[in-house]
Amino acid sequence: MVLSQAAQVADITYLVFVTGGLSAAAMISLAIDRASSVGFVVPAVTPLLVFIALQGGELYLGMSAMMLLFLVFVVLTSTRIERTLHENYRLRTKAVEDEARFRSMLEHSPVATCMTDVETGKVLFANQSYARLMRLPLDSLLHAEPARLFADPDAYAALRSRLASGEEISDHLLEIAASGVQQWVLATFLRTQYHDKPANLMWFYDITDRKRSEEAVQHLAYHDTLTDLPNRILLNESLDRALLAAEREGTSLAVLFIDLDKFKPVNDAFGHAAGDALLQQVSQRLLDCVRKSDFIARVGGDEFVVLLHALQSIADATVTAEKIVEALQRPFVVDGRELHIAASIGVALYPQHAHNSGDLMQFADVAMYYAKLDDEAAVRVYTPGMASGAENISRNEREH
Structure with missing residues (x-):
């Protein structure tokens, strides 16, 4: 048998490195389950450790001590890796759940909301309130450039440039001309992430009635x-x-x-x-x-x-x-x-x-x-x- 016949130092050293490598690979592969990781590594390393220790001599005792330290390191590291992986999984799951809740909140929000891709400017997400505000089907708004929906596309482009420079924009007055009916909104823009991609999040508050009332009052004044x-x-x-x-x-x-x-x-x-x-x-x-x-x-x-x-x-x-x-x-x-x-x-x-x-x-x-x-x-x-x-x-x- 291999262990009983491995009397030379080179052979034992080779066995130590092979066993250590297999144990390290197993620890990484099975790290998500500490019991499985330890259950594989300890039975694989312990017989070799005992065999080396029984050979006697300072060299073999040193090698057996190193094997023991390696075994302790494997057990402790597998515990730490398991905790890290579980924490990462928990955070990832929470992030996915939070994104789903956030998306659901935006989808059902009475405030017109959309998100656009930072690079292309095209709409990645829009809710029904946004479609109602623009008086257009939701499908026609997705993956389209929203600049065409505003009375002054250049003003919208200027806002995108300000966002690109890191500025957050709140309550900016914009005129919508998507449906041929004059409408006014207060727009808020900020940078966010959507499906791990940089995006611009935009809210639009319809103030058309208020704007018309103000214009009527101003008209009466003049x-x-x-x-x-x-x-x-x-x-x-x-x-x-x-x-x-x-x-x-x-x-x-x-x-x-x-x-x-x-x-x-x-x-x-x-x-x-x-x-x-x-x-x-x-x-x-x-x-x-x-x-x-x-x-x-x-x-x-x-x-x-x-x-x-x-x-x-x-x-x-x-x-x-x-x-x-x-x-x-x-x-x-x-x-x-x-x-x-x-x-x-x-x-x-x-x-x-x-x-x-x-x-x-x-x-x-x-x-x-x-x-x-x-x-x-x-x-x-x-x-x-x-x-x-x-x-x-x-x-x-x-x-x-």
């Missing part, structure tokens, strides 16, 4: 409730911007101040409802007389202001003013009644007459009063002499 034309507040802001643009581009700008003649008798005779209906029709006719780039505001009961942009000459302004006069002289029909009014218009221009909004408005107003006093001309262009003369004109004298 528009006349009867005619829906801009009011004096928006007029002042628009005139300031128009003057800056005219200065930058080297163009002219005209302010037309319009006051309705004979409106008060109509309002007194037929009531405020008829007067309101008449003002609404006046507003529409004014809009029909100007370009889309021009601006009309209602600044008083029967007073309107028109801003004409990018004019080539004073004649451009007077032509439009005469067009408005002619349009307002045509009969209006309100509640079956034919009503007649007229208009007096004052014109002031930048840069010919003034360089700031206050003076332009004042000079157009003054020119309008001269037009009211002139029986022959319903349109008057401001001249420097009008300013001093206007101080002697009372409001009663201006009304017909």
